[in-house]
Amino acid sequence: MSLFYIDEADELNELVQRMSKKQYEQSPGLYDDLPERAKKFMKRDFFYGISYLKSAIDLKEEQIFVSYVRWTYEYLTYLMIYVTSEQMTKQCIDFYVAMSVCLKDELPSEDYEFAEICIQKGIQEIERLYKEGFQRSEAAENQGSEGKYNQIAAEYIAIILRKDSKEAMQYFLKLYQGGMNIQDIYLEVVQKVMYKIGELWFEKKISVAQEHYCTALTQTAISQLYSTIFSTPPNGHTMIGCCIGGELHELGMRMITDLFTYAGWNSVFLGAGVPEEALIHTVKEEKADLIALSVTMPQHLILCKNIIxxxxxxxxxxxxxxxxxAFEDVPDIWREWNADIYTTDARGLIQWAQTNILEKQI
Ligand code: B12
Structure with a gap:
């Protein structure tokens, strides 16, 4: 049995040790030059890299790995400002070469062949980014700042970045009282704010602690709208929302269930980490019409497929x-999995449920 698949912490750890050793052998002097902290990060990145590669292999979707490679390269560009772009690029390529060499004896040949395709495409992606002179794409830079509510999102971000919790707590309620509808507050303001916070963290403009604070505060601020959200008369239908496996990104699904509640549904938000049996039990107990499954990190995609x-x-x-x-890189995979629908935001799903569940049962 291949080590790659048994998820035994000790054996996976040993594999990562070998990858790190290989990485140092390829770049004489690197071990002595790297600060201890960076050594730890590099080890952690091998664990991450393996988990993305496993996901790509399991689903036969190389794009999952290529996107991860791009994400990491861009992330390191912001992090490793003390090395030249040539040095950074070489280290990144060496990293994936080390990964490939150490996986050769680890994987069954068919999986290794696919892993090699993923890794080689990843390396090509790095070379492309390096050649073109990496610049954060305009779309990413502008995450959360486009559209007609741009100004409002920017104002709220300024409030939370100056840690004005009191003002933030009232902000969405004031928008509602000023005439903005709940769906727009959620999707045009809150969602965009969170994407922008993600970008600021990515570009090292805010710390992890600030990002956590902004998320927690925003989640609480939204709850000021609950008396309105729960005031819609029930339509007699039930939906369940949950995040797959160890997925910690649950704000998106919470927003979806809130918007379903506002549309009159009995919505049950289960968060993450719900065992399969408990999920099925809840579906039956609640006589649910719809279940919405959320995945942000691609590592949870395979579990999502199995749960479906x-x-x-x-x-x-x-x-x-x-x-x-997680579906951005594999936007059609849900069809193979026999799911009923994939949409990119809550609005699309509510419209689909209206047509395909509510109107069908009249
Ligand atoms: C807040 C946040 C966190 C919080 C989450 C807290 C919480 N309670 O949810 C915490 C701190 C836990 C976290 C952790 C991590 N995060 Co984070 N996080 C974010 C951030 C900034 C915002 C997420 C969010 O709330 N978005 C707002 C909601 C409304 O949007 P949404 O989730 O996309 O949901 C909407 C749609 O996607 C859709 N949708 C979602 N689910 C479903 C389901 C159905 C059925 C349908 C139809 C639609 C649908 O509808 C929703 C509403 O319209 C994002 C940035 C981003 N661009 O999203 C990064 C981000 C997702 N995180 C990222 C990373 C890397 C991590 C960590 C690995 C960081 C680390 N080193 O620790 C960990 C991984 C945790 C884990 N094991 O899951 C990366 C992911 C990169 C990638 N490879 O894809 C992002 C993109 C940041 C970035 N710019 O790089 N994170």
């Missing part, structure tokens, strides 16, 4: 929706 299979066999009438950032 299980739900299909145990609850054949249930409608199943998928969504979340």
């Amino acid at each position: 299979k299980e739900l299909r066999s145990k609850a054949p009438d249930l409608k199943i929706a998928v969504g979340g950032k």
